[in-house]
Amino acid sequence: MESSLKKLVEISNYYGSDPEYVIAGGGNTSFKNEKHLWIKASGTSMATITESGFVKMDRSALQKISEKTYSEDPLKRESEIKLELHNCIVEDTGLRPSVETSLHNLINSAFVVHTHPTWVNALMCAKNSSEETAKLFGTEALVIEYTDPGYILFKLVEKKITEYVSEFGKDPVIIFLENHGVFVSADTIEEIKSIYRDIDKKIKSKIDFAVPSINPIGSNLTELTESLANSKGLKAKAFNCDLIQHFVKDEDTFKLVGIAFSPDNIVYCKAHYLFSGSDSAKLLQDYESFEKKHGYYPKVIGIKKLGLICLEENEKSLNTVYEVFLDMMKISYATKSFGGPRFMTARQIEFIDNWEVENYRRKIAKT
Numbered sequence: 001m002e003s004s005l006k007k008l009v010e011i012s013n014y015y016g017s018d019p020e021y022v023i024a025g026g027g028n029t030s031f032k033n034e035k036h037l038w039i040k041a042s043g044t045s046m047a048t049i050t051e052s053g054f055v056k057m058d059r060s061a062l063q064k065i066s067e068k069t070y071s072e073d074p075l076k077r078e079s080e081i082k083l084e085l086h087n088c089i090v091e092d093t094g095l096r097p098s099v100e101t102s103l104h105n106l107i108n109s110a111f112v113v114h115t116h117p118t119w120v121n122a123l124m125c126a127k128n129s130s131e132e133t134a135k136l137f138g139t140e141a142l143v144i145e146y147t148d149p150g151y152i153l154f155k156l157v158e159k160k161i162t163e164y165v166s167e168f169g170k171d172p173v174i175i176f177l178e179n180h181g182v183f184v185s186a187d188t189i190e191e192i193k194s195i196y197r198d199i200d201k202k203i204k205s206k207i208d209f210a211v212p213s214i215n216p217i218g219s220n221l222t223e224l225t226e227s228l229a230n231s232k233g234l235k236a237k238a239f240n241c242d243l244i245q246h247f248v249k250d251e252d253t254f255k256l257v258g259i260a261f262s263p264d265n266i267v268y269c270k271a272h273y274l275f276s277g278s279d280s281a282k283l284l285q286d287y288e289s290f291e292k293k294h295g296y297y298p299k300v301i302g303i304k305k306l307g308l309i310c311l312e313e314n315e316k317s318l319n320t321v322y323e324v325f326l327d328m329m330k331i332s333y334a335t336k337s338f339g340g341p342r343f344m345t346a347r348q349i350e351f352i353d354n355w356e357v358e359n360y361r362r363k364i365a366k367t
């Protein structure tokens, strides 16, 4: 057992420290035996997690969640589930188990590694995701269409796994989630790595162009960034690179990264981003109408032809905003291979915005 938990920590740190797999508190991992399941706590970072960052859960108690019925009201239902999950904890250390715990329990293999890889999402956040995934992976992978995270997603995955098992007589080792990421499962961490390598290779074989460089270049936005930070009482920082230059060249191109692709994008950057010019009076005006329209300030602003300004309450969150948005730009660019970007819809965004669990994760990530 002890050595399995060490392996779990090892594989979590391995993918957690690679921003092309996981950013900030995103992703989660687990190990299970017959009786128990150790799941990453919500909001903790895979990059630095240790054994004490996992929550030990009772598997038969978890199983009961799928047999019960819950409120029809999504917010009420999610809070009922949160309580149920809490009751499945074997050793309470004050940490909250990941909202995807029940989903991990559905899969029979010992290790489950769920991440949001850039290249997987280039496929999963593209208009032709299902056809292209079928072409690349055949029946090797299960593809789950986008649905609200939490209980609804769990029930859908449960149904799809049952159908897959009855058709193919084995568990799916790869479960792709549209506009979200992937679950990979195996009994050893060596197999997990080999499956991930294979996924990476297959998807990259279809991206026959280079994504512009992300190496930082100068921006000429220092003054504008400082005046914005001062007038809004927020931290602000300017960024620039070839990839940013591609997206800020005009408003239409910026629209290709104008809306969130996944729940995690919303958790860290909110769902919408502002495009404006370098005239500071006009920028302030655009900022205020954005705030009025969406009910929050823009965390990401594309400044025409010049670069990107990110805003947040503190330095750590600001850097995460940039890291997540940089990933979104890579994803958007690479979706060209699979029919172009497919954003989250207004209804899907609303669900995440109202979801307490995600607000909890955002709060943890800030400290």
Ligand SMILES: [Zn+2]
Pocket (backbone or CB within 6 Å): 026, 027, 028, 114, 115, 116, 180, 181
């Ligand atoms: Zn996820």
